[in-house]
Amino acid sequence: xxxxxxxxxxxxxxxxxxxxxxxxxxxxxxxxxxxxxxxxxxxxxxxxxxxxxxxxxxxxxxxxxxxxxxxxxxxxxxxxxxxxxxxxxxxxxxxxxxxxxxxxxxxxxxxxxxxxxxxxxxxxxxxxxxxxxxxxxxxxxxxxxxxxxxxxxxxxxxxxxxxxxxxxxxxxxxxxxxxxxxxxxxxxxxxxxxxxxxxxxxxxxxxxxxxxxxxxxxxxxxxxxxxxxxxxxxxxxxxxxxxxxxxxx
Amino acid sequence: xxxxxxxxxxxxxxxxxxxxxxxxxxxxxxxxxxxxxxxxxxxxxxxxxxxxxxxxxxxxxxxxxxxxxxxxxxxxxxxxxxxxxxxxxxxxxxxxxxxxxxxxxxxxxxxxxxxxxxxxxxxxxxxxxxxxxxxxxxxxxxxxxxxxxxxxxxxxxxxxxxxxxxxxxxxxxxxxxxxxxxxxxxxxxxxxxxxxxxxxxxxxxxxxxxxxxxxxxxxxxxxxxxxxxxxxxxxxxxxxxxxxxxxxxxxxxxxxxxxxxxxxxxxxxxxxxxxxxxxxxxxxxxxxxxxxxxxxxxxxxxxxxxxxxxxxxxxxxxxxxxxxxxxxxxxxxxxxxxxxxxxxxxxxxxxxxxxxxxxxxxxxxxxxxxxxxxxxxxxxxxxxxxxxxxxxxxxxxxxxxxxxxxxxxxxx
Ligand SMILES: Nc1ncnc2c1ncn2[C@@H]1O[C@H](COP(=O)(O)OP(=O)(O)OP(=O)(O)O)[C@@H](O)[C@H]1O
Ligand SMILES: [Mg+2]
Numbered sequence: 001x002x003x004x005x006x007x008x009x010x011x012x013x014x015x016x017x018x019x020x021x022x023x024x025x026x027x028x029x030x031x032x033x034x035x036x037x038x039x040x041x042x043x044x045x046x047x048x049x050x051x052x053x054x055x056x057x058x059x060x061x062x063x064x065x066x067x068x069x070x071x072x073x074x075x076x077x078x079x080x081x082x083x084x085x086x087x088x089x090x091x092x093x094x095x096x097x098x099x100x101x102x103x104x105x106x107x108x109x110x111x112x113x114x115x116x117x118x119x120x121x122x123x124x125x126x127x128x129x130x131x132x133x134x135x136x137x138x139x140x141x142x143x144x145x146x147x148x149x150x151x152x153x154x155x156x157x158x159x160x161x162x163x164x165x166x167x168x169x170x171x172x173x174x175x176x177x178x179x180x181x182x183x184x185x186x187x188x189x190x191x192x193x194x195x196x197x198x199x200x201x202x203x204x205x206x207x208x209x210x211x212x213x214x215x216x217x218x219x220x221x222x223x224x225x226x227x228x229x230x231x232x233x234x235x236x237x238x239x240x241x242x243x244x245x246x247x248x249x
Numbered sequence: 250x251x252x253x254x255x256x257x258x259x260x261x262x263x264x265x266x267x268x269x270x271x272x273x274x275x276x277x278x279x280x281x282x283x284x285x286x287x288x289x290x291x292x293x294x295x296x297x298x299x300x301x302x303x304x305x306x307x308x309x310x311x312x313x314x315x316x317x318x319x320x321x322x323x324x325x326x327x328x329x330x331x332x333x334x335x336x337x338x339x340x341x342x343x344x345x346x347x348x349x350x351x352x353x354x355x356x357x358x359x360x361x362x363x364x365x366x367x368x369x370x371x372x373x374x375x376x377x378x379x380x381x382x383x384x385x386x387x388x389x390x391x392x393x394x395x396x397x398x399x400x401x402x403x404x405x406x407x408x409x410x411x412x413x414x415x416x417x418x419x420x421x422x423x424x425x426x427x428x429x430x431x432x433x434x435x436x437x438x439x440x441x442x443x444x445x446x447x448x449x450x451x452x453x454x455x456x457x458x459x460x461x462x463x464x465x466x467x468x469x470x471x472x473x474x475x476x477x478x479x480x481x482x483x484x485x486x487x488x489x490x491x492x493x494x495x496x497x498x499x500x501x502x503x504x505x506x507x508x509x510x511x512x513x514x515x516x517x518x519x520x521x522x523x524x525x526x527x528x529x530x531x532x533x534x535x536x537x538x539x540x541x542x543x544x545x546x547x548x549x550x551x552x553x554x555x556x557x558x559x560x561x562x563x564x565x566x567x568x569x570x571x572x573x574x575x576x577x578x579x580x581x582x583x584x585x586x587x588x589x590x591x592x593x594x595x596x597x598x599x600x601x602x603x604x605x606x607x608x609x610x611x612x613x614x615x616x617x618x619x620x621x622x623x624x625x626x627x628x629x630x631x632x633x634x635x636x637x638x639x640x641x642x643x644x645x646x647x648x649x650x651x652x653x654x655x656x657x658x659x660x661x
Contacts, residue, residue, distance in 0.1 A: 068655040088578045095576020122258045123576040
């Protein structure tokens with residue numbers, strides 16, 4: 001693997017975005033969702049993406065997660081250019097390298113939660129016995145081992161999001177992408193979810209999350225602010241106090 | 250491995266999808282059921298007719314070669330055969346001699362004559378002049394009395410074996426054996442009654458309206474100079490032996506008739522095979538038209554399935570997005586919907602086959618004509634319904650498989 005190394009920290013660069021532009025065509029009008037984003041994210045970083053509504057946070061996450069293709073610009077993931085990949089290679093990347101956690105959970109309503117968590121393993125070609133074992137383990141990690149046969153509509157929002165996290169982590173991907181994971185949850189449940197993301201980060205995963213809330217962003221090491229499709233600020237908050245100061249100031 | 254798991258998951262989803270929309274699935278299936286019933290019943294009816302034909306043609310014998318003046322099947326070259334000489338009894342006798350000890354050879358002649366017993370008259374009965382070897386060729390045997398003996402033939406006995414229907418018509422109450430009947434102007438003694446043959450379902454000759462007499466007596470009674478035309482049957486003993494025997498017969502006939510090498514045969518070789526071939530080609534055309542018409546019903550059913558599949562794909566847009574986001578390939582989504590449409594159609598097909606079985610029983614009980622639903626027809630019906638499912642599902646499945654993941658995820 002052609003891995004890059006960050007000049008200042010010496011860490012491996014996992015994501016490299018250069019001049020990423022994403023425009024949507026709305027009839028005759030062009031909507032510029034992202035207008036030239038360049039940034040590097042290293043392995044095991046914990047990044048919070050903030051910014052006003054419509055600033056392009058979700059668009060950026062979708063491009064990072066290979067769900068969407070930029071209109072122009074270069075994006076390399078783990079040293080490989082995403083633009084060179086075909087559809088099934090992209091599916092494979094999403095399956096192996098990326099775990100998604102969505103604001104609206106996006107579980108399959110008709111399948112029980114065990115099956116929901118097994119799904120990435122099925123598409124990854126993991127045999128039945130191991131698949132089941134790993135899915136149960138993942139559900140145990142999020143504290144839902146006793147709910148395997150329940151369907152999503154029999155669970156609370158917080159529990160649904162925990163299933164989604166189990167699904168995201170079950171293949172042990174390099175990157176966890178969470179777009180407003182606490183957006184639909186009360187603050188207590190949100191704290192639980194953030195605790196789990198913290199654990200994933202502590203376990204070596206790269207976590208990128210979108211949030212509107214400062215105390216959620218405070219979990220991250222690095223805060224990226226977008227405005228009108230551009231990076232407005234990109235600060236490290238190694239120290240909790242930096243963020244608190246920024247908030248105060 | 251991955252493909253296998255993908256397939257398993259796709260199948261699971263398909264079953265789930267059909268189960269989740271039972272009423273809709275059942276309505277869609279109805280179209281396929283009707284289509285499959287129409288097609289299988291056409292096939293069953295044709296199969297039944299073919300079987301009756303085979304049965305009727307059974308007395309011809311599959312391993313028997315007939316030497317005749319005319320081919321059985323003349324399409325449009327009747328005039329080239331018109332000037333052929335009749336096959337004479339002398340020529341037939343030479344054939345009998347030539348193949349003595351090698352094959353059973355039986356000459357026959359036939360003509361129509363009125364039949365009379367006391368005041369009972371039967372018009373237009375087929376009188377067959379034949380030899381004692383006929384039962385070996387055709388398998389027809391008397392149920393009562395006896396058949397001809399070599400003795401009867403050699404001494405031109407005026408004895409007759411009558412068909413079952415002849416017996417029933419001429420002797421409604423009496424025992425026909427040893428009664429004297431008039432064939433044309435000649436008196437014959439009834440020595441046997443043939444077994445019922447049946448199998449004249451579709452206007453073929455009624456084998457039960459025949460009367461058998463010694464061929465020598467036939468010539469004596471009815472053989473004018475014009476109509477002494479003999480058909481010679483040669484039994485090969487096995488299908489495998491037929492080809493060689495045919496060449497030998499042709500050679501022998503040419504020798505008997507002293508044909509020069511440049512001359513064409515002025516006789517014909519006929520076999521059940523060639524009759525079946527002609528029947529099959531006519532029958533095939535009729536069947537083809539029938540299938541063309543009934544398959545329209547199936548196509549309409551297939552369009553119904555395609556329609557439902559478009560609905561299903563649209564309903565599941567968001568699900569497609571979720572699956573793609575966690576690594577489903579285009580192929581997995583494609584299979585998921587192809588399985589769904591195929592499942593609907595195969596279930597419909599199976600129900601259609603069940604219905605066709607009942608209909609076949611009903612048709613046969615009613616006795617209008619015989620329908621016969623073979624295993625081959627049923628398997629083809631399953632195959633065809635699966636094919637309809639795949640074709641009907643292809644376009645909707647492609648549509649679903651090609652959704653951009655992000656658009657599908659955002660779909661409400
Ligand atoms: N499919 C689309 N078609 C057209 N325009 C789009 C589409 N998706 C996003 N946009 C536009 O792109 C811009 C960025 O959208 P995006 O969803 O990335 O914002 P966001 O930062 O996630 O906002 P929010 O905080 O409300 O989720 C917006 O102006 C939006 O209207
Ligand atoms: Mg958003």
